Amino acid sequence: MEYLTLFISAVIVNNFVLTRFLGLCIFFGVSKNVNASVGMGMAVTAVMTLSSIMAWLVYTYVLVPFKLTFLTTVVFVLLIASFVQLLEMIIKKHAPALYNMWGVYLLLIATNCVVLSVPLLNVESSFSLAKSIVHAIGSGAGFGVALVLMASLREKLRLADVPKPLEGLGVAFILAGMLALSFLGFSGMISL
Amino acid sequence: MKELWSIFNKGLILENPIFVLALSLCPALAVTSSVIVSLTMGLTVMFVITANNTVVSIVRNLVNPKVRVPVYIVSIATIVTVAQLVLQAYLPDLYKALGIYLALVVVFAIILARAEVFASKNGVIRSFCDGLGMGTGFLIAMLIIGAIREIIGSGTFLGIQVMPASYNAPLMLVLPAGAFILIGYLVAGCKMLVQHIEKSKA
Numbered sequence: 001m002e003y004l005t006l007f008i009s010a011v012i013v014n015n016f017v018l019t020r021f022l023g024l025c026i027f028f029g030v031s032k033n034v035n036a037s038v039g040m041g042m043a044v045t046a047v048m049t050l051s052s053i054m055a056w057l058v059y060t061y062v063l064v065p066f067k068l069t070f071l072t073t074v075v076f077v078l079l080i081a082s083f084v085q086l087l088e089m090i091i092k093k094h095a096p097a098l099y100n101m102w103g104v105y106l107l108l109i110a111t112n113c114v115v116l117s118v119p120l121l122n123v124e125s126s127f128s129l130a131k132s133i134v135h136a137i138g139s140g141a142g143f144g145v146a147l148v149l150m151a152s153l154r155e156k157l158r159l160a161d162v163p164k165p166l167e168g169l170g171v172a173f174i175l176a177g178m179l180a181l182s183f184l185g186f187s188g189m190i191s192l
Numbered sequence: 193m194k195e196l197w198s199i200f201n202k203g204l205i206l207e208n209p210i211f212v213l214a215l216s217l218c219p220a221l222a223v224t225s226s227v228i229v230s231l232t233m234g235l236t237v238m239f240v241i242t243a244n245n246t247v248v249s250i251v252r253n254l255v256n257p258k259v260r261v262p263v264y265i266v267s268i269a270t271i272v273t274v275a276q277l278v279l280q281a282y283l284p285d286l287y288k289a290l291g292i293y294l295a296l297v298v299v300f301a302i303i304l305a306r307a308e309v310f311a312s313k314n315g316v317i318r319s320f321c322d323g324l325g326m327g328t329g330f331l332i333a334m335l336i337i338g339a340i341r342e343i344i345g346s347g348t349f350l351g352i353q354v355m356p357a358s359y360n361a362p363l364m365l366v367l368p369a370g371a372f373i374l375i376g377y378l379v380a381g382c383k384m385l386v387q388h389i390e391k392s393k394a
Contacts, residue, residue, distance in 0.1 A: 019368050021222040025215065025301055070277065073295045074269040081265060113218050113296045120292055165380040165387075169214055173376030181369035
């Protein structure tokens with residue numbers, strides 16, 4: 001039950017994009033068509049979950065025993081960046097079809113706030129390993145949901161008549177604002 | 193001297209990191225609900241980007257191009273850790289208010305982008321000016337957003353009441369949704385300003 005609440009809260013109530021403002025670069029960059037958003041959502045979820053596991057192990061068994069917790073940021077950034085590079089090589093070698101679908105997104109993810117923030121939040125809230133995994137999957141799913149919603153809205157928007165200065169980024173922000181407003185409705189659902 | 197001024201200058205409006213380049217948007221929305229917090233964030237980023245540009249420009253001829261990105265990331269992460277420790281020691285309240293976003297300065301696209309685009313190809317003084325200009329542009333943008341959100345959203349400026357007591361503040365602007373919508377309009381405003389400047393130049 002506890003895990004289910006954590007999962008739902010990560011997907012909807014504390015949605016990464018719409019209430020925590022993380023991963024906005026990807027959010028506005030990729031949300032131009034629905035197919036790309038689905039791919040990106042999946043890639044982010046996978047990378048987030050795997051790097052949360054690794055970061056948790058490194059934090060618990062290396063940083064804490066050796067009293068190096070002040071190096072958390074440096075270690076996590078390097079860990080994630082090198083892990084993503086490795087993952088890219090492995091996928092390219094063993095699953096070329098998968099690479100053709102999602103390969104482009106992997107490099108974008110390597111140094112991104114949304115992937116770095118989940119391990120940091122896990123450590124900050126001192127989650128256990130199982131909780132960290134649930135939190136990571138939930139956050140990734142929430143990111144994907146927001147991305148797909150936004151992409152669908154923007155596909156509709158192409159036919160709309162937008163005032164000149166608002167075109168592009170301006171109207172995308174306002175749209176995201178409306179989306180955030182509707183997600184606000186979920187905020188009372190679960191109290192953590 | 194004039195050349196250095198123009199390097200510094202371009203970060204302010206024409207290539208403003210937030211409104212025009214649209215890089216590093218996360219902090220622009222997340223930590224701007226009050227002026228003091230956005231000021232701290234802006235100064236931190238300004239310090240990190242200037243210091244990192246200088247470091248990258250000093251080591252640019254020693255680093256093999258194949259491993260340049262990891263080197264930049266290590267340099268940025270080290271500088272951010274220094275900033276983190278300083279804030280934690282001297283301004284613990286603000287450190288708490290910035291929360292996770294302080295650690296996330298490491299992955300701000302604008303810092304890596306300046307290192308890659310500018311500092312890896314230019315001398316120390318020019319890179320320093322570029323970092324300072326971009327940092328100032330970032331700081332100005334953060335202050336504008338922070339001031340609007342605090343004055344309208346809660347009727348205060350730096351914690352001092354500026355609106356009459358009967359002012360009924362719209363909570364909307366303090367909430368995430370308000371931040372998105374406000375930035376949407378500010379981006380549009382900045383676009384008009386840039387077009388105006390370019391037109392008057394031509």
